[in-house]
Structure formats: C-alpha cells, structure tokens
Amino acid sequence: MNEIALIHDAQQGDLDAFNRLALAYQDALYNTALRVLGDSEQAADATQEAFLSAFRNINSFRGGSFKAWLLRTVTNACYDELRRQKRRPTTPLEPAGDDDEEMESPRWLADSSMTPEQRAEADELEHAIQHCLNALPLDFRAVVVLTDVQGMDYGEAAAAIRAPLGTIKSRLARARLRLRECLQEFWELLPAAFRLKTEAHP
Amino acid sequence: MTSPNFSDIENLSALLDEKLPADEARRLRARLEQEPDLRAAYQNLRQARAILRQLPARRAPRNFTLSRQMAGVRAPTPRLFPLFQWASALTAIFFLFSLGLNALTASAPAAEAPMLAAAAPFAAESLPTATEESAPMLAAAAPAATAEPGAELRAAAPEPTSAKLAAPAADAPNASAETPAPAPQFSWPLVSTLLAALAVLLALTAWVIRWRAEQNFRRGA
Structure with missing residues (x-):
C-alpha cells in the first residue's frame, strides 16, 4: 500500500483511496477507542465518527505520521462521546450470559484458538486492566492507551492529544503508577503465568 | 536514602521508555543500584507497562469504510x-x-x-x-x-x-396623401x-x- 499516494488521492476527494486507508488503520483506531471508552458499542461509534471526521478534514493533514493523525481524531471522538455520556448517562446494553448476567467480555469477541481456560484467564486479565483504565482520569487514560497500548512514542502521543512533551511524560508516569496500584487489588485474580512473568523482573 | 518524589517517578518512567537524556539516565541508573525504594518504584512502573502490553488487540467488529452517502460526496457536476x-x-x-x-x-x-x-x-x-x-x-x-x-x-x-x-x-403632407401605414409595434x-x-x-x-x-x-x- 502506497500510503502517501492514497493520502494524496483522498485529499483530492477520492473516497476509495480513503477507504483503503480506513481498512488499514481501523483496528488501531477501534482498539484505542475501546480502551479509552471501555465499551465496544461506543468504541465502534467513536471509530466511525473518527473516520468520518478524518475524511472531512483530510486536507488539514500536513504530513508526518498519518496513524498519529488518525489516532488524534479517534481520541477527540472519544472525548466527545464521554462528554455526551456525561450529559445523557445511559445504561450499557451488553450481551447476557446463560445466567442472564451481562458479560463484559463476550465470548464472541475472544480468540477461537485459545482453550477455554486460557480464554477465561485472558478475559479476567483484560477485565481487570480495563477496570483500572476506566478508573483513570480521561487525560491520563488517553496518554497511557496511546503510548503503552498503541505503542506510540512521546512525540506522536503529544501530537495526538495536542499536549506538550512534558505533559505527556508527567501524565504517563502518574497513569502507570495509578494503574500499578489499582492492579494490586486484582493481583490474585490475574493468571498465574502472567503473575510469574511480571513479578520475575528484577 | 529518601523515598522517590514525583520528579523521580517521572524520570523513571521516561528511563523505562529510553526517553531520558544520556547523562540523566546514567545518574538515575547509578541511584537505582543504591536506592531500593527507587528500584521498587521502577519495577512498579515497569510492571504496569508490561501488563498494559498484555492487553489483546481486538479486531474491529466491522469495516469502518465510508459510503458516498455517509461521506456526503456529491456527484461530479455535469x-x-x-x-x-x-x-x-x-x-x-x-x-x-x-x-x-x-x-x-x-x-x-x-x-x-x-x-x-x-x-x-x-x-x-x-x-x-x-x-x-x-x-x-x-x-x-x-x-x-x-x-x-x-x-x-x-x-x-x-x-x-x-x-x-x-x-x-x-x-405629414406626403404621408397624408396616402393612408398612413401602421408602424410595426415592438411589444x-x-x-x-x-x-x-x-x-x-x-x-x-x-x-x-x-x-x-x-x-x-x-x-x-
């Protein structure tokens, strides 16, 4: 995929070129929205909104990392979604399990190559992490998702949320510290393999 | 030996990402060897990052491509x-x-x-x-x-x-001799x-x- 050519074509109004870029980056945008919002439906809405906004404003892209630019649009869409939620709080509708209880990590989302035990462990871990992410202030959450989940460097994260590098560094340190404290509560719930792996570090 | 302050925590986090200037990184590494509290804080940050990296990447539940209608693309002008x-x-x-x-x-x-x-x-x-x-x-x-x-x-x-x-x-005399022809009217x-x-x-x-x-x-x- 020649990204630069596709961006250029998209800037000329070529929707097909833009859609090829959307297909390439949709997983990254969806995952970012999912980790920031903690809800798959809202994450899908925010991702769609982000792509729409990206197409409308693609002429404002002046080079650099296109992924970082797209992640900025999805972060903004997440902020908008959270502001909307504050104004009109709603009860999330999640798929119900056999016992009629809502499942926060539905089975249909899981990797089919895992054994049921592995899947349960993964779900548990994911649930705990997401719980702790949700407990972070939004600004901290966005930074930690962009850097530690999406693997962006400080500069890209700074561009994505339009904050100085120093702010990114500070928010990231605070977010990691708070996450570590929060996860301490779930330590026994975490899969043994993971516990050993993370605690094995000197 | 003092417990790490927030500036230390910030620097430890940056050290973890290799975003600390070389001389600062060298000084901090030297302190890490001597200060167990600082070392513990560093491990906490490191573990938090490792846990976050364990988060599975989800596939998008559907394609987020835009239709012409969604994008508001209009037909080219004939x-x-x-x-x-x-x-x-x-x-x-x-x-x-x-x-x-x-x-x-x-x-x-x-x-x-x-x-x-x-x-x-x-x-x-x-x-x-x-x-x-x-x-x-x-x-x-x-x-x-x-x-x-x-x-x-x-x-x-x-x-x-x-x-x-x-x-x-x-x-008129000339015309009066004959019947005056009506001039064509511009309506x-x-x-x-x-x-x-x-x-x-x-x-x-x-x-x-x-x-x-x-x-x-x-x-x-």
Missing part, C-alpha cells in the same frame, strides 16, 4: 450544467431589464398625454396651412425669426413643444414573457441535468 445555469441567470437578468423598459415605455406616454392634448388643436390648424402653403413660406419664417428675435421668442415661447409636435404633422410585454419562459426552461433543464447525474452516481456507488 459539463452542461454550468452552461445552462449561466444561460438561465442571464436570461433572468434580461427579463428584469425588459420589465424595466416596459415600465418606462408605459409611463412616458402618460406624462406626455396632456401636452399632446394641448397641442392637438394647434397641430390641426397648422396642418392645413402646412399642406396648403408651400415650403417657401416656412423658409421665409425662418429669417423672420432671426430678424426679430425678441418678438419671435415671445410669440414662440409657448410654441416650442407644439412646434415640435407639429413637426411630424408638417412632415415589450411579449418580450418579457418570452424571456421569463426561457429563463424557467433553462433553469429546469439545468436541474434535470444535475438530477440525472446524481441518479447515475448513486446507481454507480
């Missing part, structure tokens, strides 16, 4: 569309212009009507004179006018319009109506061209 659009606009301007002329021509005869009425008897009297008496008399009157300017001006003072009005009458109202109809027709054509292009575009999308 080449003929602007032509008809401009033609329609120009015709509309001509139509308005013709309406103005219409109004002017309608008001002019109304303003001149009393003058014509006043001049009618004079014209009627002068007509036979002009027809019966020959041109030399008219020619003689001209020098008289120059010879006695004051008297003539006084006498002629009320007459300029009537003379002017009578002028066609004076020219402004008719022109205005035609222009209005043309403007509407052109605008409609432009709209149909655009509409058909959009229909074809939607079928293709």
